[in-house]
Amino acid sequence: MNGTQKQNKALEGNPGMYRQCTILIVDDDENDIFFVKRAFTEINVHCAFQMLKNGQEVVDYLSGHGAYADRQKYPLPIMILMDLKMPIMDGFEVLVWLRARPGLKVIPTVVFSSSDLAADITRAYELGANSFMTKSVTYDGLLLKLQTLSQYWLEHCKHPNVGEADSSNSAVA
């Protein structure tokens, strides 16, 4: 059983308990990261958060490059909350990379961007985003959005096992 499978076990047993889970927050704007973190703390989400500043860092983290090889310290996440417009490698490029990785492509990835352009929303879904949320301009708005998001994903959704497991023994014919 790998780390993420253990996390999923924890989620199955106690819908309200996700203490051992890791969520990746990817954003180049330090203010946005600060408020997202504060909001998650305020709404009592007890996950570990890993903050990354651009797409290249996501690739390095998920691939276990360099310092990220230590999966105790940098576990595979149960989900990714990611901005679109970032330097070096943007959110669209991460989606393309991620959805081509057999062991990682199932990680639920929610785009969290200030854009509300139909073209951005469509492209994100086309490239395999699990959903798209537009950032709020106010802190109260942000709080409400992240509350909806964490309730939906952490209390009601089933998450896939990430890593080496495969789906070949599905019971549905």
Added chain:
Amino acid sequence: MAGKTSILIVEDDAGDAYFLEKAFERVLANCAVHRVCDGEEAKAYLQGVEKFADRRAYPLPSVILLDLKMPRMNGFEFLAWLRGEPELKIIPTVVYSSSENPADIRKAYEMGANSFLHKRLSMNATQETMRSFARYWLEDCGRPPLE
């Protein structure tokens, strides 16, 4: 959010569908809820053929709620078809299944399900899950424009 929202339920079990429709009646205002019985019928609905030709009566859904185990065309087969359709593949599709088999959960995500909800057994629990589902997908998420 522009436009009226609608949900397409793909569910062969009449009892499960009844719980869902009741739950949506209670938690949603101003949202059309349509139900079809299997993947084949869902396909006909989205293509707008046969009895589904009238898009005003059968609008493209804002989000699809999809059972896995169904006759004729199951949820996985439907996902495989949907994600290959250029015009339709961006419709968010949430699997709603009683399966707790990790292989089913993983396969659903692999095949492009936007998320996986565990089917609830009671009316109250169904309502609680659907309230969260509706708030998330219909109020707080950006939806791709269709047509």
